[in-house]
Amino acid sequence: MRLRSGDPETIGGYPLEGRLGAGGMGTVYLARTASGRRVAIKLIHQQFADDEEFRTRFRQEVSAARRVSGAFTAAVVDADPEGAHPWMATAYIEGATLSERITSGGPLGGAELRTLAVGLAEALRDIHRVGVVHRDLKPSNVVLSAEGPRVIDFGISRAADHQTLTMTGRVIGTPPFMSPEQLQAPRDVGPESDVFSLATLLVFAATGQGPFDADSPYLTAYQVVHEEPRLSAVPAELRAVVEPCLAKDPGARPSTDELLAQLLALPEDFGAGAGGAAGGAVDSATQVLGGGAGDLSRSQPDQVGPRTGSRTLTGIGPGLRRRWRSVLAAALAVAAVAGGVAWLGPDRGAGTQNTAQGGGPASPSTGKPLPEGFAPWETSVRGGKGIPDELRCVPRGADLYCGGGGVVATRLRAADGKRLWTVRSPGVPANGMHFVGVTGTGTGMSTGGGTGTGGEPVSGAAASRGEGPRAAASGGEGPGAAAAGGVTVVGYRIPAESAPEQVVALTEAGKERWSAPLGGESTLLTGRTQSAVLYRGDVLSVDPAGTRIEARRAGGDGSVRWSRPFPPGTQCVPYAPNPRAARLYALCASAAEVESVQVTRPTLRVLDPADGRLGEPVQLTGRWRPVGEADGKLVLAEERMEGLDFAGYSAVALFDPRTGKVAEHPLRGADGGAVTVDEGADPTVVAGALHFVERSGQVYCVDPASGRVRWSRQTGVEWASAPVASDGVLYFGSASGRVAALGAREGELRWSSPPRVESPGSEMGATARVVVAGRAVIASAGGNTVFGFDAERPPSEG
Structure with a gap:
């Protein structure tokens, strides 16, 4: 989408090339860094810049994203949550959301479903190990990239050492994928809530329907809190794993480490063909930044964000402390703008050579030989x-x-x-x-x-x-x-x-x-x-x-x-x-x-x-x-x-x-x-x-x-x-x-x-x-x- 009259030419020094999407809380633009890397920049609408409640939420969104990293989350390139006009930049990604994939191709099955399940469980493990609770895990916040699923949108996430921010008069979360405790006491949710949401998401991926779907959000919320999940269409192997995750009591649910181990134990072809039209082609539409500090409308697909490093680890268990830097070292995943994979350029063959690049002098001869028989x-x-x-x-x-x-x-x-x-x-x-x-x-x-x-x-x-x-x-x-x-x-x-x-x-x-x-x-x-x-x-x-x-x-x-x-x-x-x-x-x-x-x-x-x-x-x-x-x-x-x-x-x-x-x-x-x-x-x-x-x-x-x-x-x-x-x-x-x-x-x-x-x-x-x-x-x-x-x-x- 082209830039419109009144759109800025640059944000944070990044030249803008076009619009990716817009919504009630902000606009998302396509831009490039000085080295040519494509990024997506979410610019918050000016009227929210003076709303201290909103600014606090956006600040927490950026902070939470910078704490998270892992193979299945995404990374922040740059951000200015304190500026007069707050913005956040993430790497650009191509890929359909899980919601779009199920809509266009039907439920998943076999290896495709297992890959999704394992990738999302690992993403949650990494998120929780740095003391962050996502709180809005849903199909539109999962992007299916060529490298695997990416969890995006940390707009309502909560760090373990931050007070949960409840936005006045605004619904926080998406009822079909929320946990009972999130619907009843949103300030008190912990990692167990994300485990519940992941289970509902996997049921949706395997069947095309959520386990608590109803005719209205209110009825859905009631079913989440009071009724048992509908799992008859879920492949038996997966049902045995997700059913404990849907327990009403958070303490009865497995941890993300336990859940990941159980999913890894599933056979590669479990449930193949059981979920309907499984394995349809993935839509390669360009992803647009997700909602973050509110829901950006997705007239185009969702966009993903990058990793940034942070080593804030309050409240993390011993399992992480042994490996916390490895989780953070890469650090991915910025917020609302979506968990993005950085597509940094075309694959270039090894044979293209020259003598100098970058405007500087050519590398002088080292006087050392190449390995015998060497070729690029x-x-x-x-x-x-x-x-x-x-x-x-x-x-x-x-x-x-x-x-x-x-x-x-x-x-x-x-x-x-x-x-x-x-x-x-x-x-x-x-x-x-x-x-x-x-x-x-x-x-x-x-x-x-x-x-x-x-x-x-x-x-x-x-x-x-x-x-x-x-x-x-x-x-x-x-x-x-x-x-x-x-x-x-x-x-x-x-x-x-x-x-x-x-x-x-x-x-x-x-x-x-x-x-x-x-x-x-x-x-x-x-x-x-x-x-x-x-x-x-x-x-x-x-x-x-x-x-x-x-x-x-x-x-x-x-x-x-x-x-x-x-x-x-x-x-x-x-x-x-x-x-x-x-x-x-x-x-x-x-x-x-x-x-x-x-x-x-x-x-x-x-x-x-x-x-x-x-x-x-x-x-x-x-x-x-x-x-x-x-x-x-x-x-x-x-x-x-x-x-x-x-x-x-x-x-x-x-x-x-x-x-x-x-x-x-x-x-x-x-x-x-x-x-x-x-x-x-x-x-x-x-x-x-x-x-x-x-x-x-x-x-x-x-x-x-x-x-x-x-x-x-x-x-x-x-x-x-x-x-x-x-x-x-x-x-x-x-x-x-x-x-x-x-x-x-x-x-x-x-x-x-x-x-x-x-x-x-x-x-x-x-x-x-x-x-x-x-x-x-x-x-x-x-x-x-x-x-x-x-x-x-x-x-x-x-």
């Missing part, structure tokens, strides 16, 4: 459940080892991407749980540099000091190193049932050496989903009971080499800046702080890799997270909070393990003025400096010893990952497959490549997606895509 390539590696999860890779000799989420590990040939073997994980992937690493001396290390043996970025200087891949190639990896002639590949397995995650050690041929269950609070204490740490040939982790740190030999049978209990009253996790770092550390906090998910007084200890002895505790005050090593000192970044929400970083600190002293410095520009860095990728120390990457693609290069910003540049890559450094060049990647190369010293843009996959990726806290093998750049992208190209001939736009 691209491949995709699916996980155990067929649900894509972004991989991370480590170069080793002539090959790459990659893993993450649904893939324990896969071995690819660096020259052409040929897959030599893949070991899959049976469970649903967890955001941010990528890959542990590779150790041993069997095949030698790639000569490319750019990443440590565990996938941790290291600079060329670090490599020359014996902290990076060349050191690993030379052997001497410590007491736990793999047996001579044996490489050990270490990854994660997520069980299909509700069992602890496992660390798995494989041979270079993909055969399992050993596995062990994992516990601990790594995401809470270090800010990263790093339940296992690879350090000098040992795998360090916390036991499943969460009482001690254990070190296992990566090679051999994985037997426990030492076990060290936590100091009384605390919980700890191991941390290594990279697998060949100068020191190994433990991050600890009181059990009370861990239980409250509010760690503001952590302690830092040096951890002896020989026997696990813990050094004297060093008290930190504030929300500090370790981000790497510089000159043998541990670098930490201080998280900046806006209320209860994580918003970025404000300071840097250096811990000297020789003196036990911590030197803190606020982030400052060249003029000495304070600098605040917005949320984005995982802060990382490479090429002797600390690098922050905002979700907009802005990069800050900071001196870790002083907190001064050396330079700041725009990569043009939104949601860029942490960088990796090789031969004076920093490489940044995104889930869409964009890669940008910047000079490490001055930050000048050498080149940037176009997107190559359609991806919902907007992962908050993204670790490095790029590795370098000789002159070959290897990058991972959404959909478990991995691709390689010549650094001197990067892909071009066109």
